[in-house]
Amino acid sequence: MTVTHDHRGPGATWRIGAITVHRVDELTLTGMGRTVFADLPPDIVPRTPWLARDYADASGELLGSVHTFAVRTAGRNVLIDTGIGNDKTLPNPAWSGLGTPYLDRLAAAGFPPDSVDLVVNTHLHGDHIGWNTRLEGGRWVPAFRNARYLTARTEYEYWYAADLPPERRPMFTESVDPVRDSGLLDLVDVPPTGLEVVPGLTLLPAPGHTPGQVAVRLASEGRTALITADCVHHPVQLARTEVCSVFDVDPAQAMRTRQQLLADAERTGALLLGTHFAPPTGGYVTRDGDGYRLVEAEDLPTNP
Secondary structure (H helix, E strand, O other): OOEEEOOOOOOOEEEEOOEEEEEEEEEEEOOHHHHOEOOOOOOOOOOOHHHHHHOEOOOOOEOEEEEEEEEEEOOEEEEEOOOOOOOOOOOOHHHOOOOOOHHHHHHHOOOOHHHOOEEEOOOOOHHHHHHHEEEEOOEEEEOOOOOEEEEEHHHHHHHHHOOOOHHHHHHHHHHOHHHHHOOOEEEEOOOOOOEEEEOOEEEEEOOOOOOOOEEEEEEEOOEEEEEOHHHOOOOHHHHOOOOOEOOOOOHHHHHHHHHHHHHHHHHHOOEEEOOOEOOOOEEEEEEEOOEEEEEOHHHOOOOO
16 A cells, blocks of 8 residues: 555655655645646636645645655665755746755755755756756765766757746756766667666656656556646646646647556556646556546545
């Protein structure tokens, strides 16, 4: 049985067999319907009551979160994505120059920076790579100096061949280049069947949002969980799987990837952990008309 506890408040924790997963919060997000989705039906929340419980406010605005997942598996400390980071220079002015206590929250979850063995960047957008580095003496240095950092080779090569506008270049000069230059960056090739990088933790190809994005499957003692990355930005995309993010590089591919991920989660009974889902962040995917809905474990009539 997958056991969840304290998943609505700070320090959310799940167990998937022998694997422990902690949600480490950085920022809350509001108004995602305006900023992330261009073609969202305006009446989607009133027509989808289960969203209103946790994932929208009283006015119908969609709620979200920037957080990371700290995973303990096979004696290894693994960080899935690293959020926005402090002191960064980002195109979104609300995210530039932050000063959050993220590293303190990570340590409180039992993952002080020097204890992290592996960092997985699911893709190279600014809100997934920021804490790769921290500012020290005016220089950007790896925040997790004892860790290897993994990203898909396809993802890295896409961004480093792109003709980026000036406002987007600091994401890489501040958060990726210092890791690479320190010799800590590993580029991996992820086959269609996935790549197990430590026991129980497998990277799955999840293209569309970006060309080399990966989702993450956790598996232990017959239980599984899927960490979505940005295949699914918000639970509204369970109800309407065709709705895409304005940040998707290839919306048609992003839709196909999302539909396959959700179908697999529903078929296998995997716990779905949303990379940008507001608390409670995780649940089980069940059919709901032409789409799906997210159901918390305690709301299920039987254990999945």
